[in-house]
Amino acid sequence: MKHPLIKSMIVTALVAIVLTGCTPSGPSQTELEALQAANAELTNQVAALTEQVESLEETLAASNAALLPKALAAIYLIEDADFAALALMTHPVKGLRFSPYGYVDSANDLVFTAAEVALLPADTTTRTWGSFDGTGFPIDLTFAAYYDRFVYDADFVNPQFIGVNNIIGMGNTLINLDDVYPDGAFVEFHFSGFDPQYEGMDWRSLRLVFEEVDGEWLLVGIVHDEWTI
Secondary structure (H helix, E strand, C coil): CCCHHHHHHHHHHHHHHHHHCCCCCCCCHHHHHHHHHHHHHHHHHHHHHHHHHHHHHHHHHHHHHHHHHHHHHHHHHHHCCCHHHHHCCEECCCEEEEECCCCCCCCCCEEECHHHHHHHHHCCCCEEEEECCCCCCEEEECHHHHHHHHCCCCCCCCCCEEEECCCCCCCCCCCCHHHHCCCEEEEEEEECCCCHHHCCCCCEEEEEEEEEECCEEEEEEEEEEECCC
């Protein structure tokens, strides 16, 4: 989604243009011509890199344009608990990871294959999905209970805000999506709060994380988030 290397190359080239024009004493005619030629070459390189960045940004914009409809389709399936259909959108190799809070614990968060995702609603197995914030007690729940508490605990098909690759809900928890999903993109469905007496501390977010496979966005993570201690 980001191209810092290319942009840093442009900055480096621009700095080089400035520096090559700076000498402690006046250059000779030959040196001046050489500097002018070098600056012209660097200017051409900057122009070429700028074109590459613009092309990549256009590709990214087109890719993100396809991401939001995919996420909207997924959130409706999640609302309906239609995990058989959601399985068809699940990454065929990486599967689907469930994270109860904004910090994705890649070592311990549960991951299910697409075939397993399809069967989750009927699965009555009690699993440990992580640890409850504040107490540290294990989140020992069936999938149905986990779904009610850490997946669809708000009407996320009708959110107050939607963010595409933009974190909206922020608390005390470190958000590490870029580290865990460096090739991913996400859509966040967010509520800023429900009861005025809590002054926004009862906010909720659900982030759907996708990665591209053969030009198609496929679901790799469902990250629930809320205010944490």
